[in-house]
Amino acid sequence: MxxxxxxxxxxxxxxxxxxxxxxxxxxxxxxxxxxxxxxxxxxxxxxxxxxxxxxxxxxxxxxxxxxxxxxxxxxxxxxxxxxxxxxxxxxxxxxxxxxxxxxxxxxxxxxxxxxxxxxxxxxxxxxxxxxxxxxxLPVLFQYLDKRVDEMVDAGLVDEIREAYVPGASYSHGLRRAIGVAEFDQYILIEKESHDEVYKEKMLQDAIRRTKENTFKLAEVQLQKIHRxxxxxxxxxxxxxxxxxxxxxxxxxxxxxxxxxxxxxxxxxxxxxxxxxxxxxxx
Known part of the structure; x- marks a missing residue:
């Protein structure tokens, strides 16, 4: 045998x-x-x-x-x-x-x-x-919310700004990363607008959408793991x-x-x- x-x-x-x-x-x-x-x-x-x-x-x-x-x-x-x-x-x-x-x-x-x-x-x-x-997920979402804030404090916006390419596609390559497309409009207007209130609103909106899409990613990943x-x-x-x-x-x-x-x-x-x-x- x-x-x-x-x-x-x-x-x-x-x-x-x-x-x-x-x-x-x-x-x-x-x-x-x-x-x-x-x-x-x-x-x-x-x-x-x-x-x-x-x-x-x-x-x-x-x-x-x-x-x-x-x-x-x-x-x-x-x-x-x-x-x-x-x-x-x-x-x-x-x-x-x-x-x-x-x-x-x-x-x-x-x-x-x-x-x-x-x-x-x-x-x-x-x-x-x-x-x-x-x-x-309820606990994970709270943690991810906190983690995005910590990323912002660590220099996330500067990092995205340095990698920004006008008109680049967000459907392939590194720019698929959650946060890149979400900050697109903020990066565009921050140089053009002198309205600090508006720029802050756009920044907070970018952060919010980054968090929301991170939550969605976590859900999708969990569904795939279950499968x-x-x-x-x-x-x-x-x-x-x-x-x-x-x-x-x-x-x-x-x-x-x-x-x-x-x-x-x-x-x-x-x-x-x-x-x-x-x-x-x-």
Whole structure:
């Protein structure tokens, strides 16, 4: 009788925008010999680091990151096929390095193409562990509202202004990022108008629409995750992080809660996956 084929292992960290995927990937990567593959369709581009919430190199704890800042042409649309090609190459390289690939990001269309496209034969080659960070939408919306305000304070408007190209399309490339189109009218009028009250109104309107469209994105991402998990049977390990985010919003100390509710269960899932190759909800 032939010996069973030993599949190489890959961990996925999924969730709507703002649910803490990047933080968890760094925490896991700091304790497990691993490398991180970005699966956010906007973070593959160089630029707009504040807007897309890209993790600075100084905060990556020395963990190698792949598919971050790899596209300089802001008009080029990085497709699902592009992602699969780069991700598969990165996975093979990471395994050659003797490390665990951790794929992190919210572009679920990319992930579905990678895992489900029969041309990739992904399931036959790799054993998958899916961690789904979930935050209830009412709490997540409050957090995203706060995060956009913090981005503005960190220089978001200046960043968008510097990247602004009159008449550029917002339907492809880096300019698909939420916030770019929303600030279009403000960037246009701020140079032409001397009415400070009107300019402030336009600024606040741009911020409001950025928040609203971010909320819509979070909802759509959650719907896609539900489809992948419950219709396509991905068998995700759902980590409900709502209590942690509620504590953050209340200005309470949350790190102990984070360790207990998010990090420890996630570590348990990954260790069990690496040791036994099975997935079990925490």
């Amino acid at each position: 032939a010996a069973p084929i030993c599949k190489k292992k890959v961990v996925f960290i999924m969730g709507s925008t703002g649910t803490g995927k990047t933080k968890l990937s760094i925490n896991l990567g700091s304790q497990i010999q691993s490398e991180i593959i970005n699966s956010d369709k906007i973070q593959v581009y160089k630029g707009l680091d504040i807007l897309v919430n890209k993790i600075p190199e100084s905060e990556r704890c020395g963990i190698p990151h792949h598919l971050l800042d790899i596209i300089e042409d802001h008009d080029y649309t990085f497709t699902s096929d592009d992602f699969c090609k780069h991700a598969l190459a990165a996975i093979d390289l990471i395994h050659q390095n003797g490390h665990l690939p951790i794929i992190v990001g919210g572009s679920n269309n990319y992930l579905e193409a990678l895992v489900e496209n029969p041309n990739n034969a992904f399931r036959s080659k790799y054993e998958c562990c899916f961690i789904w960070l979930h935050v209830s 992948l998990n419950y219709e396509l049977g991905w068998g995700m390990n759902m980590i409900d992080s709502t209590l942690v985010f509620d504590a953050i919003l209340r200005g309470q100390k949350y790190m102990d809660l984070y360790q207990e509710i998010i990090l420890k269960p996630s570590m348990n899932v990954v260790h069990k996956f690496l040791e036994e190759g099975t997935q079990e909800a925490p």
